Amino acid sequence: MLSAKKIAKLPYRPCVGILLLNTENRVFVARRIDAKKDNPLAWQMPQGGIDKGEDPEAAARRELHEEIGTDNVTVLAESRDWLRYDFPPALIERVRGGRYRGQEQKWFAMRFLGADSEINLETEHPEFSDWRWEDFHRLPDLTIAFKRDTYQAVLREFAHLVP
Template structure:
């Protein structure tokens, strides 16, 4: 994992992102409980100390959507980065990070929609849906839009 610092001097939080695909190649997205906007996102979360990205992706999937019925079909070649907006730096993640560096995984959902349960032990989402890949950049908060465009580009052969 390469380490780089934001101009603020803060590091980037190591994370994973998951593009979960159903048989129609639509992508799982959910609306965060802590957001007042209409923004939707794919599952993502931090990598715990001593955990590798694959382990983190499987754990995050279970923690966020209540199932791990999925198989990894692709992994991003490198890390994708995004900066928090200036007004959020120093306020989220206990002020420790300026953004995230994310390793992304495309996963094939092997369960049924009824296996998905966002009312987990520590719920993060209020609702979920399957979305066409092309709509993802318009669903996410603006400061993550380029990251979603880059992830879509990297996984374009899987989505075809």
Template sequence: MELKPYRDNVGALLFNADGLVLVARRADLPNAEGAAGGWQLPQGGVDAGEDLRVAVLRELAEEVGTDKAEIIAEYPGWLTYDFPPELAARGFRIAQKYRGQRQRWFALRFTGTDADIRLDADAQPEFDAWRWARIEELPGLAIAFKRDIYAELARAFAHLAAR
């Protein structure tokens, strides 16, 4: 596993006007053990040569169907996690190719309305449900191998959750 590279990735904490963060339930992990239904923050891979700020807005549009957001903060460094070996064994393609993900996280202000969130915007939706959550809920919603990152994000961006 250590010989595989990390995949470059961006993630989004999308804050609404009430200081809540958008979380979405993975369509392929609706009952993931220990993941409270597979809830996560929008995230995705970075294309070769792509600017990270462009990538996070693209991923947000692809995964939750909206581009109604503006970047308000950026985590100052990269955060990494390793995929559990069982993901590769279960045929999860990305875990077969990569050791894990190296992520740059952004906080964004949502400038739209709830009607602008469209999980069906992509032909193969990654998520089947979404909701607004308090930032301190994030670690408890995360699948085990992402929990430390979500705890760090909740700490680092807590000041943005104030209305």
């Protein structure tokens, strides 16, 4: 396992996150494909890395298409700041070969414009096994502990979009 000193020197991976709202202001969440079915904390919003030279909004649209099979959305808002979270030390070496200490994310709130039938998790490289529309305020309770503060920050940032 990496020492705390080595971990502190690792960079954050530049990423995007998407708070995807349907017309009823419910949020898209999906269960990670590598999670146990009975794990209540296996749900997350779409997210992923930004390719070198890629614009964050373009990365968000690409990630949506790669993860849920559609990017039929409109952007409602973009987070003012980049939000960070650290991976637990035991996870660092298993994620991206230990190159990053965590993720630094630009978040987008987007409105899904399509029908639920457009959502397809059976993509080229599936990341999720199941999905649902969830209550905005329940998001932090559904995700793994190390992402919880970030999810709470996302909720504060985009609270004005959900009555």
